[in-house]
Amino acid sequence: MKVLILCTGNSCRSQMAHGFLQSFDPSITVCSAGTEASGKLNKKAVQVMSEIGIDISQHTSDPVGKYLNDEWDYVITVCGGANESCPAFIGKVKKRLHIGFDDPSHAVGTDEFIMSEFYRVRDEIKARFHEFYLQNIK
Template structure:
């Protein structure tokens, strides 16, 4: 089973989703990428994931071009807000899904509020991807 998780910058939401989905089942090959990959991970995303016991610090922020010629069982976009453009993937894909989340890296306000946004989005990603895993992906393994 091969799953590609896409967003724009590939530094935060797609990386968290990648970490969670991979942690649910080692039989799944999970990759994440961005249409405008930042080339680095968001340090707050790495921190909030480490608090769940998942280390994403060695993930890389890659361009979707790296994966365009591969076949995928699932390609899942995770962009959220109405002002964001979710990337399109034109490679060979069996299932295309969109599960949108706010981008916590765009949160403004106090340090405490911004941190709370990373926790909120992290927990939403975990819940949504665990549901997808249990209700769909696990049944196809």
């Protein structure tokens, strides 16, 4: 089973989804990429995942072009805001899905509020990807 998770920057939401899906079943090949890959991970995303025992610190922020020639069972987009464009994937895919989430890296306010957004989105990603895993893969 091969799953590609797409977002715009590939620094936060797609990385968390990648970490969760891989933690549910290490036998799945999971990759993540972005249409405008930032080249680095969001430090707060790495932190909130580490706090629940999932280390994504060694993930890389990759451009979607790296995966266009591969075959995928699922390609899942995770960008959620109406003002954000989700990437289109033109590679070889059996099923395309969209499971959207707010971008916590756009949160504005106190440090406490910003971190609360990272925790909220992390927990939403965990719940939705666990549901996806149980319904489509397990």
